[in-house]
Amino acid sequence: MTPPGGNGASLPGRILVVDDTPFNRQLLARLLRGLGHEPVEAVDGRQALARLRDADVPPIDVILLDIVMPEMDGYQVLAELRDDPALRHLPVIVISGVDELDSVVRCLEMGAADYLPKTVDPAILKARIASSLARKRLHDAEREAVDRQAASNEVLAIMSRSAFDLQVVLDAVVRAAVRLCRADYGVAYTLDGDAYRVAASAGGTPELDAWERDHPIRPGRDSLVGRVALIGQVISVDDVLADREYQATPGQHVGGYRTLIGIPIEEDGAVSGVLALTRNEVRAFGDGERALAIGFAEQAAIGIANARLLETIERQRGQLARFLSPQVAQLVSSPEGEALLAGHRREITAMFCDLRNFTTFSESAEPEEVLGFLRRYHATVGSLVVEHEGTLEHFAGDGIMVFFNDPAFQDDHAARAARMAMAVRERFVDIGDEWRRRGHVLQVGIGIATGYATMGRIGFEGRYDYGGVGNAIILASRLSGEAAAGEILLSQRTFAAVDGQVAAEPAGERQLKGFSRPMPVFRVTAGSGGDLVVAETATAAEAS
Amino acid sequence: MSAPIDQAVWTNLIEMTGGDVEFVDDLVDTYLADGERQVAALREAAAGGSADDLVRPAHSLKSSSLNVGALDLGALCRALEESARTGKVPDATQQVTAIATGFDEVRSALLAERAERAAG
CATH class of the missing domain: 3.30.450.40 (GAF domain)
Incomplete structure (x- = not known):
């Protein structure tokens, strides 16, 4: 005979003992404890199911079930368990007298896992409990694996979403x-x-x-x-x-x-x-x-x-919004805002600014260096956009597009664009020097063109930009591409518009992509010597 | 009639509990208290003439009696349970009386055993 507590089962379990006879419950509970298990008692089927469904009762591993009981008998318990997906897997060992084998057969047919003779024998009890526990553990392990996989998938799905x-x-x-x-x-x-x-x-x-x-x-x-x-x-x-x-x-x-x-x-x-x-x-x-x-x-x-990463992007976007806000925010909130956003044609001056050697720089420099540089470049240009009351259309890496005379009217839009271009070039002298000391040659090239364009909301629900479509815009971009390091190139119309305000000279005719005829191009000469040009007309007068 | 308590089963019960006689005493008290309830329930059922009402108390007293070593009492209970399941127990009162007497003997034997143990 195995002394209780001595050679206990290696896998302890929580066993629900369902028996209306106090003597049987007491004896079984004692023997189970001796085997290292934790017994939980129920006096009839109803109480047993209540315990199984009570979230405060720790999960049960195996049920020891008497058949003849008041309130709810063993058959009813088995039927209830079978119908409950959360409890269906629980192994049930029916406790039965030797004279009740018919009932045992019926219980096994109803899903009971095993049976135990009513005249308790600790060795048999131990073996039957161990076998049912092993079955329960296997089921738990399978369910846990499925659970873990599901939870892991859930987290991954949430992360991707x-x-x-x-x-x-x-x-x-x-x-x-x-x-x-x-x-x-x-x-x-x-x-x-x-x-x-x-x-x-x-x-x-x-x-x-x-x-x-x-x-x-x-x-x-x-x-x-x-x-x-x-x-x-x-x-x-x-x-x-x-x-x-x-x-x-x-x-x-x-x-x-x-x-x-x-x-x-x-x-x-x-x-x-x-x-x-x-x-x-x-x-x-x-x-x-x-x-x-x-x-x-x-x-x-x-x-x-x-x-x-998002924070960085958001911060940059936030900076853009700050540059844009005075004009666009006002526009959107005004009664005529919706009509303006829907699209309108207007004469504008477009300024396009990008960096010479940026591709080489971004390939040879460390990513942190490139980001640090862009941050400074965007901040510098951004503050100048605000200062000159331009409308920033976009920042795309080293390329920056700014409009003047839209949405807010500006009589001197061409001159504003030219002055802003000069200010960018001026500020860039210091930035460029600093980077030159680090071994990178970085210079701005700027193109400015004046003409009619269709302006308004571009994009789709949730992701709108304020932008424009027109030859002047394409031309500004092409001129920027043509500009040498530190050069500001103007289209003919811009040159005509700034005449007397900003010093400039003809720079020949250029064959530009997308334009059938060679285009006359003009170069800003004012401010190129390094003196800061910010005054309105004084600078232009001085230069001319 | 043999001794009310079968010595082999009794010894086995004590061994099962690891020789914890205090626990065995508790167990016996539980058996006796519940047994009294079951005997009372049997008497009531016999008086009421309902065979159905005899089944559960007879079943309950049977299983605990067999475990405690009261094999004869257990057999009496089993006989009553079986005939009660058929729905007809013409001599219910007599059977219940026999069970009640058997239970009294078992109780005396169990308490005597405890007294002996305490004295010895």
Whole structure:
């Protein structure tokens, strides 16, 4: 005979004992405990089903079911289990007397896994329970694999759908991590300044959540997140109360968590966030759970990197909006705005500015250098657009297109364009010098053309630009392409319009792509010596 | 009639619990308290003349009696349960009386065993 507690089953399970006879329940519970299992008792079928469906009762692994019971008998329980997808897989061992074999057959037909003689024999009990538990574990493992796959797919789907919405991605990651790593609470912290703040959480009470949100964590040995941040590695604390360095915070008291695991969310080798999972009981996270959590932290890292990329793009777009806003914002909000946006024909001056050698530069320089340079270039040109009240049509890498006389009327649109071009060239002297010292030759080439164009809203729902279509626009772009480093080329109409205001000279005729006849081209001579030309007419008078 | 408690089953029960006599005492108390309820239920069912109402108490007392080693009492319960399942128990009152007497003997035997153990 096996002494209880001695040679217990290697795989402990939670066993629901359903029997209306107190003696039987008591004896079975005792024997199960002796085998290392955890018995849960129910006095009849109704109570058994209630326990199985009660979210507060931990999941049951195997049911030991008596057949003859008041309220709801064993057959009814089997029928209910069979009809419940959440419980259908639970192995049921029917407890039956030797004189009740007919009932056993009926129960097996109804889905029971096995039967146990009513005259209890611990050896048989042990073997039957072990076999049913093994069946349950196999089922659980299969379901877990399917679950993990599904959760992983779900997070990936969310990431591809909302790649740039960090909140959505982090929420999904934390939710999946809590569920699959069997944690009670999970938090994704992100670095904000010098402290880690809650960016997303799942599973916690509102109280705990509020506390954690109000208490950013700094790197240090006194907290899990602090330690992860400090060391940059996965940290497990099996019991916070037994950890000498851990300072139990009010958050720990509110949350009552005991076992913790923290995974660094890394970006370029720096800990830009921490995924923390906690359990309210002392139960270490297993290797599988740890590996899963690391996977989720990696997904969070991708989410953060994407969000940062978007932030950069948004910031640049925000800068554009700032340059555009005075005119376009006013236009859109005015009564005639809609008509203007719908399209109108007007004489404009278009200025196109781009960089010589930019392709070579962007191929030979580090990407950070190229971005840094573009940022400075855009900021410089952007501020000049505002200063000269131009309408920025677009920034595209090194190319910048600006209109004058639309949407706001400007009598001196050609001269404004020329003055802005000179200011760009002037500012570029310093930028160009700086880059020349770093070994890159970068110079602007600018083209300006005046003529009629159709202006208005271009694009599609959700992504509109204010832009124009017309020969003058194409011509400005071609002239910019023709311009040598530091050169500002004007079309004939622009030259005529600025006559007396900006000094310029003929620069011959050029065969330009898209134009059948050679076009006369003029070169701005004013300001090319390096003196800043910003005054309205004084400069022009001085130059001429 | 043999001894109310079968020695082999009783020894087995004590072995099953790892020799935890306190637990066995608890178990016996549970058996006796529940047994009294089942005997009362049997008496009521016999008086009421409903064979159906005899089934469950007879079944319940049978299984715990067999486990505690009260094999004769268990056999009496089984006989009653079986005939009750057929729907007709002409001598229900007599059978129930026999079970009640059997239960009393089992109780005396169990309590005597406990007293002996305490004394010895």
